[in-house]
Amino acid sequence: MNHExxxxxxxxxxxxxxxTGCGACVVACAVENNIAPAERKANARTGVTWMLVSTVSxxxxxxxxxxxxxxxxxxxxxxxxxxxxxxxxxAVAVDPKTGIVGQVPQRxxxxxxxxxxxxxxxxxxxxxxxxxxxGMEKMLNPDVAPRMRGVVEKCNFCHGRLHTAMEKxxxxxxxxxxxxxxxxxxxxxxxxxxxxxxxxxxxSCEVSTAVQRSTTFQFLSRLHTGSKxxxxxxxxxxxxxxxxxxxxxxx
Amino acid sequence: MNRxxxxxxxxxxxxxxxxxxxxxxxxxxxxxxxxxxxxxxxxPRGPQTxxxxxxxxxxxxxxxxxxxxNGYPVTLTGVRSHPLSMGTLxxxxxxxxxxxxxxLRLKSPARFEEKSxxxxxxxxxxxxxxxxxxxxxxxxxxxxxxxxxVVLDQRPGRALSRxxxxxxxxxxxxxxxxPPAREEGTxxxxxxxxxxxxxxxxxxxxxxxxxxxxxxxxxxxxxSPGRLHAWNRxxxxxxxxxxxxxxxxxxxxSRADTWLAAMPGTEAVLALGIGYVLLNEGLVxxxxxxxxxxxxxxxxxxxxxxxHVAAEITSVPAGEIVQTARLLAKKRSVVLxxxxxxxxxxxxxxxxxxAGLNILVGSAGxxxxxxxxxGIVETAAATLTPAxxxxxxxxxxxxxxxxxxxxxxxxxxxxxxxxxxxxxxTVVQLSPYLxxxxxxxxxxxxAPAHFEMTEEAGTPVDVAVxxxxxxxxxxxAHSHAVDPARFxxxxxxxxxxxxxxxxxxxxxxxxxxxxxxxxGRGTIWSPAEETTxxxxxxxxxxxxxxALESGGVWLDDPSPECAPTEAxxxxxLPSTRFTALLRDSRSSGQLVLMxxxxxxxxxxxxxxxxxxxIFQESDLRRTRDRAALNPETARHAGLSDGDTVRLTxxxxxxxxxxxxxxxxxxxxxxxxVGPAPNNADTxxxxxxxxxxxxxxxREDGTWRFTEVTIAKA
Numbered sequence: 001m002n003h004e005x006x007x008x009x010x011x012x013x014x015x016x017x018x019x020t021g022c023g024a025c026v027v028a029c030a031v032e033n034n035i036a037p038a039e040r041k042a043n044a045r046t047g048v049t050w051m052l053v054s055t056v057s058x059x060x061x062x063x064x065x066x067x068x069x070x071x072x073x074x075x076x077x078x079x080x081x082x083x084x085x086x087x088x089x090x091a092v093a094v095d096p097k098t099g100i101v102g103q104v105p106q107r108x109x110x111x112x113x114x115x116x117x118x119x120x121x122x123x124x125x126x127x128x129x130x131x132x133x134x135g136m137e138k139m140l141n142p143d144v145a146p147r148m149r150g151v152v153e154k155c156n157f158c159h160g161r162l163h164t165a166m167e168k169x170x171x172x173x174x175x176x177x178x179x180x181x182x183x184x185x186x187x188x189x190x191x192x193x194x195x196x197x198x199x200x201x202x203x204s205c206e207v208s209t210a211v212q213r214s215t216t217f218q219f220l221s222r223l224h225t226g227s228k229x230x231x232x233x234x235x236x237x238x239x240x241x242x243x244x245x246x247x248x249x250x251x
Numbered sequence: 252m253n254r255x256x257x258x259x260x261x262x263x264x265x266x267x268x269x270x271x272x273x274x275x276x277x278x279x280x281x282x283x284x285x286x287x288x289x290x291x292x293x294x295p296r297g298p299q300t301x302x303x304x305x306x307x308x309x310x311x312x313x314x315x316x317x318x319x320x321n322g323y324p325v326t327l328t329g330v331r332s333h334p335l336s337m338g339t340l341x342x343x344x345x346x347x348x349x350x351x352x353x354x355l356r357l358k359s360p361a362r363f364e365e366k367s368x369x370x371x372x373x374x375x376x377x378x379x380x381x382x383x384x385x386x387x388x389x390x391x392x393x394x395x396x397x398x399x400x401v402v403l404d405q406r407p408g409r410a411l412s413r414x415x416x417x418x419x420x421x422x423x424x425x426x427x428x429x430p431p432a433r434e435e436g437t438x439x440x441x442x443x444x445x446x447x448x449x450x451x452x453x454x455x456x457x458x459x460x461x462x463x464x465x466x467x468x469x470x471x472x473x474x475s476p477g478r479l480h481a482w483n484r485x486x487x488x489x490x491x492x493x494x495x496x497x498x499x500x501x502x503x504x505s506r507a508d509t510w511l512a513a514m515p516g517t518e519a520v521l522a523l524g525i526g527y528v529l530l531n532e533g534l535v536x537x538x539x540x541x542x543x544x545x546x547x548x549x550x551x552x553x554x555x556x557x558x559h560v561a562a563e564i565t566s567v568p569a570g571e572i573v574q575t576a577r578l579l580a581k582k583r584s585v586v587l588x589x590x591x592x593x594x595x596x597x598x599x600x601x602x603x604x605x606a607g608l609n610i611l612v613g614s615a616g617x618x619x620x621x622x623x624x625x626g627i628v629e630t631a632a633a634t635l636t637p638a639x640x641x642x643x644x645x646x647x648x649x650x651x652x653x654x655x656x657x658x659x660x661x662x663x664x665x666x667x668x669x670x671x672x673x674x675x676x677t678v679v680q681l682s683p684y685l686x687x688x689x690x691x692x693x694x695x696x697x698a699p700a701h702f703e704m705t706e707e708a709g710t711p712v713d714v715a716v717x718x719x720x721x722x723x724x725x726x727x728a729h730s731h732a733v734d735p736a737r738f739x740x741x742x743x744x745x746x747x748x749x750x751x752x753x754x755x756x757x758x759x760x761x762x763x764x765x766x767x768x769x770x771g772r773g774t775i776w777s778p779a780e781e782t783t784x785x786x787x788x789x790x791x792x793x794x795x796x797x798a799l800e801s802g803g804v805w806l807d808d809p810s811p812e813c814a815p816t817e818a819x820x821x822x823x824l825p826s827t828r829f830t831a832l833l834r835d836s837r838s839s840g841q842l843v844l845m846x847x848x849x850x851x852x853x854x855x856x857x858x859x860x861x862x863x864x865i866f867q868e869s870d871l872r873r874t875r876d877r878a879a880l881n882p883e884t885a886r887h888a889g890l891s892d893g894d895t896v897r898l899t900x901x902x903x904x905x906x907x908x909x910x911x912x913x914x915x916x917x918x919x920x921x922x923x924v925g926p927a928p929n930n931a932d933t934x935x936x937x938x939x940x941x942x943x944x945x946x947x948x949r950e951d952g953t954w955r956f957t958e959v960t961i962a963k964a
Contacts, residue, residue: 018484020470020502023865023872027342030861031349032326034294037860037929038867047868055870057913062881063512065500065913069871089279109282129290133860135352137292138323146292188328191339191480192470 007176009078009099010157011200011228012187013210014071016238018194019053021069026051028189029073032158034140036130048124050074050155051186058237068238070231071186071195073155074122075219076101078226083114083123091152099200099228100157108151115152119220120227123154157197158184179205200228217242297321303330303778303802304723305708306344308701309659309851310406310434311475312708312720313340314778314802317348324348324702324725329477332781335714335804339477343851346859350701351726355684355856357697359731372695377733380694384650385745387677391649392422398649398672400425403640406656408451408627409707410759411736415654418739421748426648431641431952432590432660434473434712440606441621444822445815449636451624453715456482456491458619460582463494463575464503465518465597465605467589471502472659472850474713492582494575496521496567498845499921500914511575515843515919516956517565517836518588518597521572522604523829524561526820527553528576529611535580539613542818549607549820552829564836583619584612592660593848593924593943594955600828607820616814622715623810627767641952643670653688655681655698655735656706657857659850661924663943663954665902667691681735684856690940699732704756705800707763717807719767721760721799764792767805778802838918842884844900844959846942847873848924855926863929873923875941878907878961881917885909888961897964898922900945900957906964907942920959 029035029051038047051073058066077083081101084092091107092114094100115123129149132140140146143160147153165181179198187195198207210216211230217239218227233239268274302317302324313336317324327345331338360380361372391400400422402415407429419425433439438452456462456479467473470483483506486493495507496518504510513521529535530550540546558569565572579586586608590596597605614620640662648670668691671678680692683700702725710718736756743751767773768786775798776783786805789795799805821829849872852858858866866874873879878896880888890896892911897904898920907922915921922942946954 020506021871022471022502023342023862024340024345026864026869026871027345027862030864031346035861035864038863040929042863042868044869047864049864049868052869053865053871060913061883062913062916063500063510066505067500067914088275089282106283107279109278131290132292133352133354136349136860138295138321139325139348139352140292140294141325142294142296142320146294148291185326189340189345191329191341191476193480193484 007097008202009200009228010197011076011099011207011211011230012157013196013207013216013230013232015194015196015210016068016070016231016233017235018192019069019071020192021053021055022191023053024189024191025071025186025195026053028185029155032141032144032160032185034144034146036132039128039131042128046127048126048153050124050153056241066235066237068233068235068241070241072120072122073186073229074101075120075225075227075229076157078228079224082117082119082225086113086117088113098162100159100162102156102159103152103154105145105147105151105153110150110152112152119223119225123152125152126150161185215239295320295323295325302723302725304725304800305720305802305804306340306347307656307706307708307722308343308347308857309657310709311336311341311711312718313344313475313477314720314804315340315344316778316802317725319725330778330802333477333778333804334776334806335475335478335711335718337477337481339480341472341476341851342862342865343858346861347701348725349859349861350683351703351729353684353700353856353859355686356700357682357684357695358729360697360733361695363693377696380696381738381741381745384677384679384694385742387650388422388742388746394649398676399647400650401428401643401648402652402654403428403430404637404654404656405430405658406654406709407637408709409656410763411707411756414736414739414754414759417752418743421743421751426643427637428640428643429637430658430660430662431639431666432595432662433658434589434660436590436596436602437586437588437606437609438621438712440602440822441609441615444606444610444820445615445818447623451626451710451717452621453624453710454585454587454713455619455622455715456585456713457485458583459491459585460619461492461494461578461584463579463584463586463608464496464507465522465586465588465601466497466591467503467587468501468591468850469493469503470506472592473589475711478711478713492578494578498916498919509571509575511567511571512916513565513567514838514916515845519601519604519829520556520561520832520836521565521567522601522608523553523556523832524558524565524572525576525579525608526604526611527556527561528558528573529580529608532577534576535611536613539611542815543610543820544817545819545821548826552821552826555830555833560833564833579608579612583614585609585614585620586612590660591845591847591955592850593846593853595660596953597955598949598953599951600824600832603822603824604829606822610815610818610820613814615818617812623813624710624715624717625772625807625810627717627719627763627807639952640670641666645669646672648672649676651676651678653678653680653682653692655683657686657851661687661848661853661943663946663948664688664691664940665944666948666952666954669948681738682856683732686856687854689856696733696738697729697731698735699728700726702726703728703732704734705760706756707760716809718804719763719799720804721796723800723802761792761796764796764799768792768795773805773807775799775803775805839958841958842918842920842961844898844920844922844945844957845955846924846946847879847921852926853924855928858926858928860929862926866926866928873910873925874927875923875925876905876907877910877923877925879910879912879915879921879923880961881915881919882911882913884917885911890961890963895964896961898945898959898961900947900959902945902947902957905942905945920961
């Protein structure tokens with residue numbers, strides 16, 4: 001039971017018709033969150049990509065074949081957050097003030113129960129010790145703790161940036177942050193401006209307006225996870241993907 | 252209390268503890284205790300600063316803001332208010348600060364002992380290498396007919412480029428060469444067609460009403476990405492239509508208003524078919540027709556390409572060809588071609604046919620079209636007319652210097668070797684890392700990595716005015732890194748070239764600043780203040796340099812619109828070359844191999860290891876040695892997704908992993924030339940050509956399409 005009043009509900013809106021699958025969000029996320037380059041043996045299943053952009057096709061033959069790029073990260077589930085309830089270590093917690101589902105790698109046992117529970121496959125296990133080329137550690141982000149082999153990690157809406165925004169607000173004597181001061185790295189990096197981020201509880205926020213579109217949907221909404229990441233596409237076949245289990249390169 | 256009581260107490264305590272938080276707390280704490288492993292990197296600590304600068308990893312020159320901790324950049328972000336890049340950094344640029352520590356970083360001068368399968372790189376001292384190369388240069392000069400000295404500059408137009416030209420001017424017969432695949436291809440041809448060869452041109456996309464693009468990856472790496480994305484977002488409102496021509500439903504094609512899926516190798520026929528409609532329906536304005544000197548020859552050239560004939564050859568419906576022509580004529584249009592980062596440019600006939608369309612629709616020299624921009628005023632006296640590397644005679648180069656800057660577009664190593672003299676000559680690579688062309692080089696001079704030296708980020712191809720921006724030195728240079736200008740100066744001194752100016756990149760830049768300031772043109776945009784001021788308002792060249800080193804950009808004044816007074820459509824080629832396409836473009840039924848890549852990512856050394864997120868840890872971008880095939884084509888060949896397949900061309904064979912892709916036209920094999928970002932490969936062997944080793948380089952130096960067979964390996 002939350003005893004503190006939630007003051008914000010941070011969420012994201014992704015326009016799939018704007019996304020060109022360039023990968024800028026993926027790289028920006030990795031740089032911001034000190035995600036190490038892939039171990040030589042890593043692949044799409046064993047790698048660590050907090051932000052993963054999947055390529056899904058409509059299954060039609062050429063030239064009717066079309067693809068959509070789907071950026072997928074932790075959907076910040078609001079209702080009965082699956083990963084929270086299964087964690088034996090209390091390593092996952094929902095921040096009541098922001099709605100952000102946080103991961104505490106230092107408490108993580110590596111049982112991967114949360115990965116099983118997550119219907120979006122948005123959690124990643126460190127199969128290997130993260131390693132950076134010699135000298136590159138000088139360029140790591142000091143606001144994000146590195147993780148070790150054997151723990152799970154995931155997107156947390158660049159929680160470090162939220163803290164920086166809160167410190168800035170506090171230094172200026174304000175109790176609330178300036179929305180312009182808190183943008184996850186992926187949103188900031190997107191060249192097509194396909195990602196919109198903000199406080200879903202604030203009706204004046206761009207993200208609140210965007211999620212009202214008739215073409216907006218959430219993935220696997222039938223599971224009632226209360227995902228705070230919304231997607232939109234004018235293409236009917238893309239919206240129809242929402243309730244399917246999709247893998248990359250196919251429907 | 253007896254022993255039994257004690258045992259009962261102990262047993263009860265253990266049992267009771269299981270029902271208490273204690274074991275869970277111990278489990279919990281053990282997880283925390285074990286997180287103190289020796290490999291945990293020490294995060295940087297220190298004062299936080301912000302620096303504005305530009306990215307020079309490709310000619311896009313995107314502006315960026317670097318968040319630095321203890322003087323080292325930790326995060327790079329685009330600058331939203333920048334007038335050209337508009338807040339965008341591509342994935343390569345976002346991790347550009349990591350390149351200084353790339354595993355493939357050259358840590359000392361080196362050479363291959365001999366060009367053989369077992370060659371290894373051997374460290375050498377800088378002085379030894381310079382001495383050896385000076386002797387080579389002198390030897391080449393002393394042997395007339397024994398080959399030429401060539402510098403291949405992949406980023407022409409910089410102050411350093413002028414210095415290369417100065418160096419070469421000391422050697423009669425030497426050549427200043429530029430890459431065969433350049434984004435400026437369309438603009439260069441249009442300039443030559445209207446009698447202004449060498450005049451730089453940009454594209455005024457913001458005022459174009461129709462953009463017909465032949466394979467240009469407008470939304471995936473061409474030009475200045477931020478500007479292109481902003482233009483794309485504005486198209487809904489402005490009504491600008493994008494028509495994309497390519498055999499793949501690419502990222503650009505999927506967002507175009509119309510996608511014309513032309514058979515690979517038939518683009519020239521499509522362009523001529525459009526030209527046929529323009530002429531036969533009287534859609535070319537009289538004021539344009541009057542200026543064209545070879546109109547009769549052009550009529551002969553397009554005469555066979557009735558839309559139905561063009562449709563049969565290209566697979567683009569005749570109705571689409573007619574509609575496209577009418578749209579181009581009716582609206583303010585511009586027609587573009589662009590190289591593929593791995594596949595290179597279209598062949599000469601295609602480039603000429605497409606450039607000709609720009610003349611016919613009157614886009615040359617007018618708003619919304621191909622617009623002239625002024626060249627940056629120079630002070631250096633030496634000039635050499637650049638030659639396309641592909642146009643150099645085969646087996647003519649005895650000494651080749653490969654400049655460090657990357658154009659973003661690859662060159663097949665086989666093309667390099669073809670141009671070298673019979674015994675291989677001497678190839679020197681100036682580069683921070685081992686990269687795609689390292690397999691051709693004999694000597695390696697380690698250049699400063701990205702952000703280690705102040706460099707010029709030149710004018711993006713798509714911009715309508717000349718620009719200058721600088722990449723500041725955010726990192727301390729490694730002691731082994733050699734300033735390319737210093738290398739040239741040292742080489743000239745060792746070769747005893749009299750009167751040669753000894754310069755560094757810093758002094759060359761200073762000269763450029765003086766030239767720009769003295770010209771008195773243009774404005775400076777400053778990222779910190781987000782203001783624009785005339786150059787004339789600055790105190791002097793030092794202030795100009797300081798403004799640019801602080802992340803500003805110099806924007807030239809626009810060149811006044813100037814419609815051409817005369818033009819040619821066929822670039823001096825006989826019409827029979829074009830009519831022969833009627834026969835030569837028809838499909839033989841054979842599969843066609845097209846190397847494919849993404850700008851600036853065709854070699855492992857040029858992308859940061861963290862790009863494994865998109866090349867290795869996901870399927871978002873294909874890493875190297877992936878052959879993509881349409882599912883229908885694969886089915887006919889008895890192949891399935893994930894099979895190891897052998898691709899065979901007249902140039903050789905290579906095994907790759909098959910990927911099925913229904914956005915590809917049937918009959919087309921798209922083979923990736925891409926990085927393996929974190930494989931940290933051993934140094935490339937002399938024959939490590941990869942996919943490009945399968946591409947047949949034609950007489951005109953292009954390699955875009957090669958016939959191929961595919962079978963299970």
